[in-house]
Each structure stands twice: as C-alpha cells, then as structure tokens.
Amino acid sequence: MRLAYICSPLRGDIEKNIQKAHEYCAYAASCGVIPLAPHTIFTRYLDDQQPEQREQGLTMGLELLKRCDEIWVMGFRFSEGMRGEMELAAAENIPILYIPESFVRCGYKIRQEDKAFSEADCIPGSNKMDYTNQILVLKPEAYGGNAEITADDSLWLAEHGNGCRYGARGLMVMAVNLLSGRRVHWERQDFFGIVSPDRLLEWSADKPVCNDRAQEILDLAEQEFSVPEEEDDLER
Known part of the structure; x- marks a missing residue:
C-alpha cells in the first residue's frame, strides 16, 4: 500500500x-x-x-x-x-x-486504476506522428523484462529530442513522467504512441495531478467533440 x-x-x-x-x-x-x-x-x-x-x-x-x-x-x-x-x-x-x-x-475515490496502459490506449497511427509536447504511452518492457509497472508509470510528456520526429536519425526522447515529474531519457521505440484524450481523461480523474499540457489536450478534445448550440438546434 x-x-x-x-x-x-x-x-x-x-x-x-x-x-x-x-x-x-x-x-x-x-x-x-x-x-x-x-x-x-x-x-x-x-x-x-x-x-x-x-x-x-x-x-x-x-x-x-x-x-x-x-x-x-x-x-x-x-x-x-x-x-x-x-x-x-x-x-x-x-x-x-x-x-x-x-x-x-x-466519497469519490481516486487511485483505483493501476493497470498499465497499452497500445490500445493510443491514438491509432500515432506511432508515426511527431511526439514533441505530446503525452505518450510507455511500453512496459522499457523498464526491463522483470519490472512490474502500473498506470503511474505509463504516461510521459515528451519535451524534446531527435527521436520526437518520426523518421529522424536520432532516437532520443527526453520526457517527464506525468505523475511524479521525473525526467528520463528514453528512445522513440520505448513508446507505443500518443495517448488518446478519452484515456487521458480517465487517468486524470483517477490521478488528479496539475499539468498544463494535459489540461490543454483535454480542453481541446472537449471543444472538438462538443456540438455548438445553434448546430444542435438545427439537427433537432
């Protein structure tokens, strides 16, 4: 515990x-x-x-x-x-x-979801996108074969590095753990891809950290999926 x-x-x-x-x-x-x-x-x-x-x-x-x-x-x-x-x-x-x-x-309970994220939690095809300033899903094997990781270890904010660009010669991705703020030098192949906004929302509800970039992504997703009031009236 x-x-x-x-x-x-x-x-x-x-x-x-x-x-x-x-x-x-x-x-x-x-x-x-x-x-x-x-x-x-x-x-x-x-x-x-x-x-x-x-x-x-x-x-x-x-x-x-x-x-x-x-x-x-x-x-x-x-x-x-x-x-x-x-x-x-x-x-x-x-x-x-x-x-x-x-x-x-x-009595809303947090810290209930521990299962590590997987490729299914990513935006489809995002492993070929630019990773700069995106929240990525780390592969469990990046920690080593015998490591037991949880959802706490899964999400990382990519800051910089040649590996952020798909197809670049360099592989390095400097990233920050979304929960702890720990910075680690990973390589591009250590990540499944970019986390989908809906899974990021679920993660944030269970682990209420303060991260400006995560909030920005969630706000943009909310704007994208919200239906303008006038449009909604026309559909009715």
Whole structure:
C-alpha cells in the first residue's frame, strides 16, 4: 500500500483544522492508501503557537514527507506550510495529487486504476506522428523484462529530442513522467504512441495531478467533440 502524506492547513482555527485532517485521513484510507497527517500527531506534544515548536513541527513533517510515496494536497487554499511541503515534493519528484473538497464530501475515490496502459490506449497511427509536447504511452518492457509497472508509470510528456520526429536519425526522447515529474531519457521505440484524450481523461480523474499540457489536450478534445448550440438546434 502507498504511504500518502496529507497536506492541509493547521494555522487559524487549529481545532477545526485538526478535525478536517482526520476527515481527510479517513477519506484517503477509503481510497486504499495509508494516510499520514503530521499535524494530527505533532500537535499532541508541540504547541504551534510557539515559534520554536512550530518550526520543529514543520521540519519533522518535511522529513516524514521524504519517506512517503506521494502527497495529497487537500483543497485549493494553500497555507505557507503547505506551500513548503509542495515545493519539497516537487524537488524530490514525489507525486503531488490535488484533491478537491467535493471529492471528500461525496466519497469519490481516486487511485483505483493501476493497470498499465497499452497500445490500445493510443491514438491509432500515432506511432508515426511527431511526439514533441505530446503525452505518450510507455511500453512496459522499457523498464526491463522483470519490472512490474502500473498506470503511474505509463504516461510521459515528451519535451524534446531527435527521436520526437518520426523518421529522424536520432532516437532520443527526453520526457517527464506525468505523475511524479521525473525526467528520463528514453528512445522513440520505448513508446507505443500518443495517448488518446478519452484515456487521458480517465487517468486524470483517477490521478488528479496539475499539468498544463494535459489540461490543454483535454480542453481541446472537449471543444472538438462538443456540438455548438445553434448546430444542435438545427439537427433537432
């Protein structure tokens, strides 16, 4: 099971925020991860109103974060302490998941889809397209014959490299893992092709990361498939 660091505010109404953290932990546990919310623990013996003890708590929390598999940022109002945790996670390539309050309220479960993507999840014929700034599906064998990979490992944003151009002499593709932000030098043949927008949407709903390019692709797909209101009236 994954160890998930619960990132939420503490300062302000401390008692209320601690209670909210307990609710976030219960939600995360229902999704099948092991939640860890430091300020539900440290506040038992550290006083957040005392600067030295607050600093000690923040330092201890960051050390715990380094040992977690991912960080769950709860809501979209970030305190100073939360921003520090998010910055550390980004620097350490720890996956950052952004959880809306609505997910918690309605019990919408994330992190349920682990099956690695395949060629069937790609746009047909995309293995002959330009890969630059596209989200690609990595072949499982790229990790080695005995590696066990999941959907977390499947999607990569191609940044640059001669291998991005189909038929180019070079093979190198520099890509960023969509979940963790880890950068790796792959080769063109390591990828099945470009992920289809509908599968990207399903992946994003299960792994709510913040990625501008992924959102741009989804927005373009929505515009492409939406029917203009006037057109819709004419069809009726």
